[in-house]
Amino acid sequence: MFQFDTLSLVFTALIILGVVPNLFYSYGYLPHIERKAYYQIHYFAFILSMVGVVVSANALMFLLFWELMSLASWQLILTEAKEKKTLDAARFYFLMTHFGFVFLLLFFLIATDGNLELGFSAMHSIVAKFAYPTLLFFFIALGFLSKAGAVPLHVWLPYAHPEAPSPVSALMSGVMLKVAIYGLFRFLFDVLYPWPLEWGVVILVIGSLSSLVGVLYALSEHDIKALLANHSIENIGIILIGFGMGMIFESMGLKILSSFAFIAALFHTFNHMSFKSLLFMGAGSVLHQTHTKNIEKYGGLIKAMPVTALTFLLASISISALPPTNGFLSEWMIFQSMLGSSHLGDTSLKLAIPFAIFALAMTGGLAIACFVKAYGITFLGLHRSINAKHAHEVNILMRAGMILMALVVVTLMLFTPFYIDWFDKVLTEFGYPSVYERIFPEGIWHMHSVNIHGGVVSPLILLGALLGVTALLMFGYKVLDVKERIHRTWSCGYHASARTQYSATGFAGPIRRFFGWLYKPDEHFSRESIEGDSSKFSDSHYEVHVRPLFEKTLYQSVGKSANFMSYWIYRLSHFEQTRYAAMIFNLMLGVLFSYRIFAHDFSWATLMLEGAVMIISIKVLIIGDKR
């Protein structure tokens, strides 16, 4: 019924690390909740079901605990079901999680040939004889990735996670998404082995897209929990990039590089659990005190809530992948695993992987912008509303929870070699060679990557150097005994007031404008002018809303497609000359590509890649922008 091999134990450890601080936080939050018994029953059911999922040994147990986990989390979202928004989010979550469940059930029915009490290794022999393993791969992918929140099945995440009570959001975003990743690990390693190259490429592409989409929508949000939820999508994307690279290397027979990539993905899983839980707990504390989720109403909370601010700062630095934190280390490992592909022979891989490297580098920069906005507008500056003015530090249980989680983050940063050793043991059980010796050949100070160009990083030395230099500078400042005076902010001679500060919408303004082609925001700007003069106004109101792209296209496109087709048939006959030249260009490209695919040599990867290029060039050159 239950199994306790290393993978299960490692994920159980992850759940425990995520749950223990959350218990403290949850009990501190409990006075704020009305239906206490209801909440506690479902909370513990949720935790126990997650542990049950990772230790199940056969299909029936797995499905039982998986469904229990989904139902418990659904009920937890409905704990404070006062607004229509909450009910809608819960309904959406229920639909999406059962959509995934159907695919999982199909997978298990095929893989166990009807007998759901079969263990996983018995399933492997059944699947090996199955004629269409790619179908099973898609079932698993749809099932687990809809729970993990990867593009394009991520639409429910920014609605469901914010509506739950804060400790539950931390658990859902921090731990439940990782349980879905566990499912991917378990069934791809135990049952659907070996993998063709295409599966790894599919996961890599999904990961790259998720990371970009997640961070871009996080930047446009002004509800702090939705911002963090979108960010989870980005980090799941990064985990999938590492996972996909591992699968790609494995299908080319490069076991050592593959092992390194999987260790990187596992490490990022742990890291994300730690800092995302901490961020949600911090956001929950702020919400608890100010009774609003809107970032625009926060400001200046660092003076009233120093512990929350400090832990939130630590988590922000970590999630932005800045040295010497643990987030930096896992992204470094994922970069190294992508760069290890430079000596591969397959050309289509060589073309796709630089795009993935570019996507990961881009998300790094955008994540920094996002978290400066989140931290700065929430905690720094002046109070932007009365809610923020009357906030004070949260009670000791909630503080204890946040401090414990911050300690988990710090241990991940300082004791990296021990965690890497565990992950290495996980992979050796699946038949991989042990790479621990190659990662830490000189003891715990330097971490090596295993590719031929040999990258090295030393987190402990970096941390020590940074702390040392900062301490030296501050000591120097003390020694100089500089006079200090407190006065108002200069602001060019004006008084700095809460209304003249930058707002979150303003902060993200340039980025929102640059990515306007993706966001297509609706903006409303109204002002009351004085005596009809358009340049003087007494009151103005600016609102901007971003509707997520995937929701618009996948869920509302039925009515629009008919309009669309008729419009384009009309435009086809009224193009300008440039468009016709572009059409000829695309036809030429199409002919060359088809020659290559159909007459030269065929591979799915090439087909997908060339299809993507055709779509990009048609979109850019022929369709262009809307008038």
Added chain:
Amino acid sequence: MTAYLLTIVILLLIAPLLLSFIKALKMYLLYKRPISLLQGYRNFAKLMQKETIISKEASNITRIAPFLVLAPLLVTLFFLPPVVHGAFYVSFVDAFTITGLIALSTFFLMLLGLDSASAFGGMGSSREAFIAALVEPAMVLTVFSVSMMAGDLGVGQAGVNLAAHFPREHTASFLFAAISFFILLIAENGRIPVDNPETHLELTMVHEAMILDITGVYLAIIETAASVKFVIFASLFASLFLPLGLQYALPIAIAIFVFKLFLIAAAVALIEVNTAKLRLFKVPNLLGIAIVFAFLSLITFYVLGA
């Protein structure tokens, strides 16, 4: 070891000199009487004697952020490629680490800007976030592709490899990486055409806006950080893209290196005099060129081996 420490000390000392040199050259080219080259040091000394004024609206972040802006850059100084053969260099730093350290410094600078609760600070932080989001991918891609061409991902080792054996078969990718890195040098250090370092109009400020509200020793620290950042970028450019002169004896090698730094500073001054500052929403065009070239250098190395 002595060469290593001597290089670091020299880099720290000439940092203000380089920035004053750029300013003096610009003034000379504009037919004005140039400022003295020691002006950077004089400013530093003057600021160290002033009292610090901390605003009521700011929090403890303003007290610790200036140190955290300077510390990562000082640590990076220890990780640069060596200037002479046989010198000690650190092997555990690669492109992502150096970009990360510089990004850490920028992170705290942006927080400093938001902390002062003035509109200028927020505006500077917002624009800096926009520019940094576009600069970071280009920098990671550029330095990674140069390191891979040099055969080792560690920046120090890459510098030594390039000086010993310049990979002539990869000249094209090298050229693309050089163009991209030069554009990044201009963007990250806040020179025209991305940001005007001498302005005090909010229309044209990015870096200056974030530090509008600090003074005294804190301002001295942040100005030192800006000059150290320029020295870091210039010496990375000099070691990776102009890898000449490492084979001579120590004093000559250091002299050649310092000469290369001044050459880069002169190039920056010439560009500043001949270009106008770009509108903020035209900056992505310029950074787009940098990103395309960085990506191009990675691709030509990966696919063509050129």
Added chain:
Amino acid sequence: MGADFFIGLFLATLIVALFTSRLYRLIFWYSMNSLVLGILALLVGKALDDKAMLITGVATLLIKAVGIPYLLKHFSEKFQFVRQIQPQIKTHYAIILIPAILVFTFYLSEPITHMMQGNTNYVAISISSLFLSLLLMMEHRDVAPKIIGFLSMENALFLLGITATEGMPMLVELGIFFDLLMAIVVMNLLFYKEETQS
């Protein structure tokens, strides 16, 4: 080695030309492009000791790097061309499209490069320059940038000729000069139309 550097410069000037929004800048980058091409032709001619190549190189330098830009500037002043030429493709699309085009032309020219024994990379870069000049032609609305795009296509074909074959067979040269002739005829026609319109 020297050729590597100049081919890189060739591609670099072409890509920078794709991003500009002013006509005189575009002409400047085109003349830089032709200058690099001329230097390349001279280098290859010296290495192969081919008199014809040397003469072509000098001719390229004189005509394409100096003559044609001067002529274009003269025309633009005479016919009052629009000097603000905004690319129709937005920057963010261009950042994705240009690397995609490069990557795919490298990929497409793989069968060709397998056939050659010489400098395979140069052929790939010449073919991608060809496609990029086509993009240059497509991305602007006005006449003058289109002409410059056409001329850059000439340069790319010339580069392809130099690098693919050792030296330049007479046939290819003639073909290119015929194209140039066509270009001048077309230019005249278009300018005549511009003149009658304005």
